[in-house]
Amino acid sequence: MALGGSWTAGVAAALLLATSAAAQPARLPPPTGQLAPVQQFTLANGLHVVFHIDRSDPVTAVVLAPRVGSSRETPGRTGFAHLFEHLFFLESENLGKGGLDKLSARVGGSGADGSTDRDITDYLQTVPNDALEKMIWAEADKLGFFINTVTDPVLAKEKQVVKNEKRELYDNQPYGFAQHVVAAQLYPRDHPYSWPLIGSMADLEAATLGDVKAFYRRWYGPGNVTLVIAGDFDPVQARGWVEKYFAEIPKGTAAPRLQPRKATLSANRNVYYPDAFAELPQLTLAWPTVPRHHRDSWALTLLFDLLTQGKDAPLSKVLVEEQRLTAELKAQVSDGVLAGEHDLVITAFKDVDLDRVRAGVNQGFARFERDGVAAEHLARAKIRREVEFYRNFESVLGKARNLARYDVYAGTPDFADRDLAMLRAVTAADLQRVYRAYIKGRPHVAASFVPRDQPQLAVQGATLARVVEERIVQGAEKPVDPDAGQAVYKRTASSFDRTVEPPYGPPPQVKTPPIWEARLPNGLRLMGMQDRELPLATFELSIDGGRLFDDPKKPGAANLLAQMLTKGTVRRTRAEFEQALQGLGADVTVSAGEERFLISGRTLARNFAPTMDLLREMILEPRWDETELRLAKAATVASIQSRRAEAPALAERVMSHVTYGPDHPLGLNPLGAEASVQALTLAELKALHARAIAPNLARFRVVGAVDRNATVAALRDLGRRWKAGGAKVPKPPAPDPPSASRVVFYDLPDAKQSMLQFGYPALRRDDPDYYPAWVANYVLGGGGFASRLIQQVREDKGYTYGVRSTFRGGAYDGAFQVTSPVRANVTLEAATLIRDIVRDYGRTFTPQDLEVTKAFISKSNARAFETPAAKLKILANVGDYGLPRDYLRAEARVVSGMTVEKVQAIAAKQLRTDAMTFVVVGDARTQAARMTGLGYGAPVMIKDEVADR
Incomplete structure (x- = not known):
């Protein structure tokens, strides 16, 4: 977590702020040293490598970042960058199927993750530092030895996973299509920012294996990739590993740097959409502005902060305090290499006409023009943003990811100091200048999202936005089997045997920070x-x-x-x-x-x-x-x-x-x-x-x-x-577990997914059986992609984007729960599969499962103290739940003593599918009657009982 160099000491001396709550904020002088000093080099094949050394914890983060996102796509072939991100995790020649996830679990890693943006895709991992060579080997295998393993059945399954992600994040959410609608209006149809990052269902369905392989060859060469390693490691040794595993991968096709192409509107665009899931009207106002890291970026962000945040901000004053049209306003920025936009998002109160909201925004703007910004208000806004800036560097993964993104968006990974200097340099005059240049009287998009039965609440003159909504059709998708038709290929040549997994390095030396305690006179x-x-x-x-x-x-x-x-x-x-x-x-x-x-x-x-x-x-x-x-x-x-x-x-x-x-x-x-x-x-x-x-x-x-x-x-x-007293917490009776299973169905008409939540009351946090049960759950549904639920419900069947199980233990009571949003037309099939996986878990638990569980939990302790949040969690467990200060040692002994037989006994006692409540929130018209097939009778319909309670 250390930011490197002399920064810590320098900034501690430099941040000379107010010494009392009533004082005005002082101007912040720049810190000495670099925020995140880097070493960087480029291999002959073009791979750009960035190192950042941080000795504070025995962990390392590895980020592999191809400079490709949705902006590299073309109309009719949208969503490829994101689809490819999914495929990239699944298999490679030497890791095997699911090899990265299995490796991450064995070494105690944070779990492989990734994201796709308009201009970058990044693959993220944090591991104990003894596993760094293993991760470099694995990332190289993904980059250079991956594409031969992709088959048509694998592609078909992953299309279903991506569609489920789209339904979860957009289709099944109130206002889920708002940003899609805004982008389509803000940019011309051939602009790469005009289409949704996740793509369209039609484009996803049309993607062929040939398309996927062509995308890989075009964009995934080392010459178009940045590799960042941050943490506690030997940079000389790590450079040798990078050269060994990456250097012989062919460079691939060079990718020209994208050139800015701003959005240009000749007039205002005014559209509306009747949203089936919206209960309140919402107005989004979007102005085309500047690409990321433009000289005006921070001034625009601070301008929108000062317009909306706080009781005395002019837009809040008008819309919230005086006219009482809304509870809050949100300002958001969406920017990339090509262009940017700044938005106001205002969810109005029930039945409020959005014309009144738009008029209130104009009144707030007029007040800003009249009053300007006081120097102390700007200083406070800059301090708040600076603190947020530091928070991006709390973990080695946060630093690694930011260095990779700076490399893509700013052209160099060591941009943090200049970025912070640009924030610090913004003046009140800059705010007025960017307001006049980009906002005042400038063409913009107004998007009204209103309840489906209240189109009259949209801004006057709005035209209907085009949104393609999926229909729920039983049996519309064919079953998938990613194991059908195994890939047949000639293994990619290498100068050494890449099937041999590298060894561990020296064991991590975890520095356990001491816990101090004190007690105030009132007993606190x-x-x-x-x-x-x-x-x-x-x-x-x-x-x-x-x-x-x-x-x-x-x-x-x-x-x-x-x-x-x-x-x-x-x-x-x-x-x-x-x-x-x-x-x-x-x-x-x-x-x-x-x-x-x-x-x-x-x-x-x-x-x-x-x-x-x-x-x-x-x-x-x-x-x-x-x-x-x-x-x-x-x-x-x-x-x-x-x-x-x-x-x-x-x-x-x-x-x-x-x-x-x-x-x-x-x-x-x-x-x-x-x-x-x-x-x-x-x-x-x-x-x-x-x-x-x-x-x-x-x-x-x-x-x-x-x-x-x-x-x-x-x-x-x-x-x-704060006077001591005898305050007591009410203790209502703890809930009784159900004596038999039943299905409870809440009707959410036209839901594109069914939200499943299955469970029952279970163990409190202080119960001696709680932690063993938590450990036993790792392979069932607590271990991310190492878990059985993910592997079977998502990876084998394509029913969901995510599924997990957990033992949630509190001081008052606890629960066992399984949660997953699933494709609406496989609600019964997904529920049955989840139920059966939980029911059969003890019988199917293997010695290999036990080995993975022990390896992950024991090795992940290297990350136990890395962030402030992690440390606070330890203090909370000691303070709120009464665990001993050395409870991590006691839990390590539990893990060490776990056996297959103990896990099976826990499963038999704690996993009770015959006495479980199966909650389904979904479209009753198409799915409720089908749930009788789960075998627990007709579902109990329960809407009026919880509608307003």
Whole structure:
């Protein structure tokens, strides 16, 4: 995680910000040293190699990044870059089928991952540093020894997986097609940014094996690839490995660098789409702007931040505070090598005409033109963006990925310092200049997405957008069998035997950071891990109770209380509170979970003490403002309404309803019901605050560049003023597991996928059987692509994009669950397959499965302390669940002692498919009756019971 060179010491001295919460943010001088120093070289075949050394943890990240994305495609052949990303993981000549995923599991890696963008595809992996040579060998095998293994059956199966991904991310989501519609209007039809990155169903179906092989030959030569290795390794040794495994791969066809081609609109484009899944109207306004890393990029991003973020931002002031048309505005940027755009996305309240929203945006712009931007507001916005910038470098994988993307988008991997300097250099005059150049009076796209039965809410004069929607047709897709017709090929020649997997290096030397503890006079327990690799401190205040304090007759109070804690203090209005945090480079969020309230945040370590002063104000002196309560209620009701067509949220709600029942606080919508939220009063929230926000229920933890003494000093006043008491968490009865299996079906008309969530109450986190069960689940569904569920449901059948199983253990109760969104017309088939895999798991568990499980869990401990989030998780397990400080050692002994027989015994006891609730959220017209075939009787239809609870 260290950023290299003298940066850490330099920036700690350089970040001389305000020393009190009320002070104005100071100008930030540049840090000394480089953010992420690199070594780079290019092989004779054109492979560009970038090294970054980071000795903080015994791990390395490997990123292979071909400079190809959807921008290299042509009309009629869209989606190839993304489809190819999927195929690239499956097999290679010397790794074999699924070889990369199996290797990653054996060495304790993070799991092979990848992504496709408009201009880049990257393949990502983090492993303990003793496995670096193995990963270099594997990545080279993928790049140079892969294409012969692809067959027509493999291609047919992966098309189904990609289609499932498209359904999950776009087709089955409210507003899922919004960005597709905007891009089609913003760019001419022959512009590579005009089509969806994932491609069209028709183009995917039309792709042939010949097309795939031609795409590989054109774009996947080493001369078009950057390889980045970051972490704790010997660069001389690693260079030798790179040359050994990559150098003899032929260079391939040179790929010319893309030249900018901005979007040009001669007039406004105004379109609408009646969305079957939208409950609220949404307006997206999109302006063509500049490519990534253009000299105006940061000024435009900061402009949109200042227009939308915070209570006093001009657009928020008009649309949220004054006209009350929406709960929030989102600003987003989409940019690449060719062009860029900046968008405003506004989800309005129910029945709001989007013409009113558009008029409000214009009024906000007029206010910005009149008032401009105060210097302190710009300074705060820059600090916030700078802290986010540092967060991209918290892990070696984050650094490796950013270095690869800089190489593609900026033309050099060592661009981070210039990027940060460009952010720091933005002035108020720059904001006015880019506003006039790109936004004020400029042609733009207005896209209205409205509920299907309310087209009148669209912006006046809008024309219907063209969207191709998939129809649910039973049996429309042919069954796939990727193992049919095994590839027959002559093995690609090599100067050495590539079938021999390289050996491990020396075992990683894991440095376990010490945990310090302290206790304040009011009993508040403090815990922390010191980490000076970044100038940041990340903290959490965990308070037992959360939604367990909710009254089932009037739910939603816990969530509303969490919101109100961020709406200002007795001493500060909400705007002043937000500005104080921003001036310190800090952010704080509050959430109400099933078992606890969590106040979490991050700040520049130099400003930890004044940030804790604000935390104390927030906890002890909430503002309790009636106007803020009305706004919070409106936002909550909008969230309740918008989630009525979100399949994953609906599946969670149905499972909670049938598990806990309507008289249990956890059996209801975590946001509450519309009526109960509207009825809650400030007096009730104050009373809940007095009962629930108490130090005897709380624990504070921090990770970062602050030590024990600094933490105790910063929280001393909180320990003095937050009075100890005898607060108690309500303990409703734990749910009983079902005595028999049944299917519960929630109708989501015209759903392109069915959301499956199967499970039952299970082990708490402190149960001695919990961790052994968690270990046993790794090969079943906890191990990503190493898991049986993924391999059979996705890789063999093509039914889904993702499926997982988990034992979720809390302090109050626990659960075993399997979740997966599946293609709608194989709902029964997928449910049956998942049920059978879980049922037969113990009987089919093998010694090889045990070997993979032990290898992954034991070796992955090298990554246990790499990021602030990982360290906080360890502190949470000790503090919130009462585990011993050395629990990782105890768990290592559990893993070491696991046997096939023990896993089989766990499966027999804990995996109960004959007493499981099978929740399905999908299209009842086509799928409900079919679910009788699962063998548990006709499904129980359950919509009215959870519609507004």
